[in-house]
Amino acid sequence: xxxxxxxxxxxxxxxxxxxxxxxxxxxxxxGGHAEPLRDDIVALLFRxxxxxxxxxxxxxxxxxxxxxxxYGPDDLQLNTGETTGDTAAVLSRxxxxxxxxxxxxxxxxEYATSSRMGVVNAMSAAEHPTQALADLTTMSRHFGAVxxxxxxxxxxxxxxxxxxxxxxTRFPGTELHLRTPPGYGVAxxxxxxxxxxxxxxxxxIEQRHDxxxxxxxxxxxxTRWQTTGTTKPTADWRVRFAPFQVNQAVMxxxxxxxxxxxxxxxxxxxxxxxxxxxxxxxxxxxxxxxFHSGRSVLEWCSGxxxxxxxxxxxxx
Ligand code: CP
Numbered sequence: 001x002x003x004x005x006x007x008x009x010x011x012x013x014x015x016x017x018x019x020x021x022x023x024x025x026x027x028x029x030x031g032g033h034a035e036p037l038r039d040d041i042v043a044l045l046f047r048x049x050x051x052x053x054x055x056x057x058x059x060x061x062x063x064x065x066x067x068x069x070x071y072g073p074d075d076l077q078l079n080t081g082e083t084t085g086d087t088a089a090v091l092s093r094x095x096x097x098x099x100x101x102x103x104x105x106x107x108x109x110e111y112a113t114s115s116r117m118g119v120v121n122a123m124s125a126a127e128h129p130t131q132a133l134a135d136l137t138t139m140s141r142h143f144g145a146v147x148x149x150x151x152x153x154x155x156x157x158x159x160x161x162x163x164x165x166x167x168x169t170r171f172p173g174t175e176l177h178l179r180t181p182p183g184y185g186v187a188x189x190x191x192x193x194x195x196x197x198x199x200x201x202x203x204x205i206e207q208r209h210d211x212x213x214x215x216x217x218x219x220x221x222x223t224r225w226q227t228t229g230t231t232k233p234t235a236d237w238r239v240r241f242a243p244f245q246v247n248q249a250v251m252x253x254x255x256x257x258x259x260x261x262x263x264x265x266x267x268x269x270x271x272x273x274x275x276x277x278x279x280x281x282x283x284x285x286x287x288x289x290x291f292h293s294g295r296s297v298l299e300w301c302s303g304x305x306x307x308x309x310x311x312x313x314x315x316x
Pocket of ligand 1: 049050051052053054123131228262263264
């Protein structure tokens with residue numbers, strides 16, 4: 001039986017694994033085809049809504065040759081009081097890879113106790129690791145490499161931003177400029193960890209709570225203001241967020257940049273339609289890359305990569 005692996009946080013990946021997943025995702029995106037999961041069963045448990053991630057992992061599993069089981073939020077005996085530990089013990093005897101979306105990150109990690117079943121964090125309140133992998137794949141495809149890219153992240157310091165902090169700072173020479181509303185920044189634990197990662201790879205990360213003196217960047221990135229499964233602790237949050245809308249005036253201050261958004265979007269809130277639907281936007285390519293990098297993540301978690309030394313651009 002292959003040794004299944006878990007992707008709960010990007011911090012779980014060493015540099016070789018991170019690089020392999022991004023390069024393998026780019027290979028799938030360029031038309032590469034393989035069915036390494038043809039003997040495997042992939043299960044999806046989504047306790048929150050999803051369009052892109054759920055479809056990417058469902059379609060991705062099928063394209064890799066796996067068979068699929070999907071559970072919605074009301075399907076398992078978890079709802080009648082069975083523990084997560086017992087559920088994990090049962091599923092791991094029948095399923096090869098489990099993809100879980102739950103606001104509760106501890107619950108997601110609790111599924112990842114056995115090497116019989118690989119577990120993918122498909123988004124918790126704290127971190128959205130598979131989004132960052134899709135984002136890195138998008139940057140790699142668009143610019144030819146991630147190394148040296150300069151990214152301006154504007155908006156809430158949410159789970160997508162946390163994952164981007166842990167992912168981008170692993171690539172040499174990158175810069176991540178976070179501009180987040182006061183009181184809604186990326187959690188200090190993620191920033192501090194990313195600062196250590198950045199130091200090791202000659203990268204840079206900084207967080208500010210204003211929109212003054214925007215740096216020269218290659219990418220402007222935002223996410224919607226109302227993150228799935230979360231609520232805002234202050235009543236005046238819209239007032240705090242308003243200066244952080246990405247509109248044409250912001251893009252004009254970053255004339256060489258492309259625009260990225262993890263979607264879903266609320267046009268008129270975090271981004272204007274002019275920007276999201278404009279010539280600089282690669283947001284829908286980014287959405288497609290969730291499918292390509294999702295296949296790469298499933299393959300890695302299944303343990304069917306043939307070893308980390310195998311060239312990710314080889315067919316199996
Ligand atoms: N970006 C993202 O995770 O989209 P979904 O919530 O639709 O999966």
